[in-house]
Amino acid sequence: MSFFTFIEILGTIAFAISGIRLASAKQFDWFGAYVVGFTTAIGGGTLRDLMLSLTPFWMLDPSYLVMTAFAMILVMFMGRLLIRLNNTFYLFDAIGLGLFTVVGVEKTLGEGFPLWVAIIMGMITGAAGGILRDIMINEVPLIFRKEIYALACVIGGVAFGICDYIGVSTSANEVITSLVVIAVRYIAVKYELKLPVLK
Amino acid sequence: MSFFTFIEILGTIAFAISGIRLASAKQFDWFGAYVVGFTTAIGGGTLRDLMLSLTPFWMLDPSYLVMTAFAMILVMFMGRLLIRLNNTFYLFDAIGLGLFTVVGVEKTLGEGFPLWVAIIMGMITGAAGGILRDIMINEVPLIFRKEIYALACVIGGVAFGICDYIGVSTSANEVITSLVVIAVRYIAVKYELKLPVLK
Amino acid sequence: MSFFTFIEILGTIAFAISGIRLASAKQFDWFGAYVVGFTTAIGGGTLRDLMLSLTPFWMLDPSYLVMTAFAMILVMFMGRLLIRLNNTFYLFDAIGLGLFTVVGVEKTLGEGFPLWVAIIMGMITGAAGGILRDIMINEVPLIFRKEIYALACVIGGVAFGICDYIGVSTSANEVITSLVVIAVRYIAVKYELKLPVLK
Secondary structure: OOOOHHHHHHHHHHHHHHHHHHHHHOOOOHHHHHHHHHHHHHHHHHHHHOOOOOOOOOHHHOHHHHHHHHHHHHHHHHHHHHHHHHHHHHHHHHHHHHHHHHHHHHHHHHHHHHHHHOOOOOOOHHHHHHHHHHHHHOOHHHHOOOOOOOHHHHHHHHHHHHHHHHOOHHHHHHHHHHHHHHHHHHHHHOOOOOEEEOO | OOOOHHHHHHHHHHHHHHHHHHHOOOOEEHHHHHHHHHHHHHHHHHHHHHHOOOOOOHHHHOOOHHHHHHHHHHHHHHHHHHHHHHHHHHHHHHHHHHHHHHHHHHOOOOOOOOOOHHHHHHHHHHHHHHHHHHHHHOOOHHHHOOOHHHHHHHHHHHHHHHHOOOOOOOHHHHHHHHHHHHHHHHHHHHOOOOOOOOO | OOHHHHHHHHHHHHHHHHHHHHHHHHHOOHHHHHHHHHHHHHHHHHHHHHHHOOOOOHHHHHHHHHHHHHHHHHHHHHHHHHOOOOHHHHHHHHHHHHHHHHHHHHHHHHHHOOHHHHHHHHHHHHHHHHHHHHHHHHOOOOOHOOOHHHHHHHHHHHHHHHHHHOOOOOHHHHHHHHHHHHHEEEEEEEEOOOOOOOO
């Protein structure tokens, strides 16, 4: 298992956990919580793949179902631990966000689209799952009101474009872009940075 | 008209009626109620077809528009009767759920996907229309909180896989799978079986 | 720049403004407001293109991002003016609705679908962006409860079909269809015409 695969698993589980916890708080039964967790984890990439005219990635690999089941077991048996690990959890979520952004940007460029489309698809890959989660549990999407979230994906996408332009290798660029997203998210949460609201 | 076509019409009308009634209760005008009814009836299959890279089925056959119109007329002129028939209505809905599951499973296998994808697509075909309905009328999706619903589709999909594996003919399997879904739903409603909520 | 391009820009900006204003009223930050504004402007056409198995139109032309940015600047610096221009704003929205309907109808016919599919796609192009906007800000979709809106697109689509059948040239038909939609909307708002609610 490569380092990136390991990171992707961590990120997927973190996304699924956030969906399972919020759905359970809304009195969804465990099957509903599983569906919301799965949708949170794969929703962004699914929307991206549909727009790129590709088969949604999770239909080609059952391991995302297994990761969501693992997230479910964690919530069931380690609920108290997860609450205590809340800060670590934020970090996993940020790691997932960074990696999902990279995957979205690269997959879109690979289909021949220009960088600006790739940046948007990176953002959709990272942030749309959380929006779908909030729509399914009938809440106003959180990510547009709390600390910088979707914008972190855009900043990461721009960083990818700059590094690519100045000749950084793809594998180095993947690490840099992920780290940019993670750093923006980390700083935003630590200092509670929020974007202003329009009047 | 084959028996299956007859069943599909019944199920589509039952799904459309549920959308029209809930939208009307939310003060949607009759055109809005029609749109919600149509979306409830065709939403699951549309999502399935988009994920399978197929043209949504209702774009190839105007009869779903007609069935929704018929559902509308029923709600308009037979509202009181429909309320009295509430139990029959549940049965129609269960019949629709069973048949939609079969259609989703078979169409997905026909596109060359493995069984586990087909089971998920069976569930999406049966249950996603109701989720879209609840999102459009701004309610928390009901099907993840009341008696076993989406899970009935999954159980039906698994039954299909087992029957197929042991060599049951396709036409017999279609009937068996539908009956499994209907039976699970019937028992769940009769005994008010609910899945537990995670704490 | 052709007259139609000019009209399309006006309509896109009007749609984006409605999304930005409603999202800001819901305490979305400026980035969230931008995303909702963009979704309102391009959401209907995106859904149409996915159903037609086409690449979403905005992925082939970055100008929709620029128009949304322009809408944002207008809301930021001309908020008071926009409120005073509320009636003009309704007109822009109606113009956008008319043109979006024409684009949806023609694109669908161009893909070889029959008229009834084209009429539905015209309605989706015009009205689905507003529905997605309302879902994202967690409100019951407005367009199914206030003055005739989505139905105006359908009436426009039917007008397109009739004109086409009696041999009106395409360019004349585009103008006629747009004007029909705009007129229906104008009359509906002026006389507060609403469709009845089913009991």
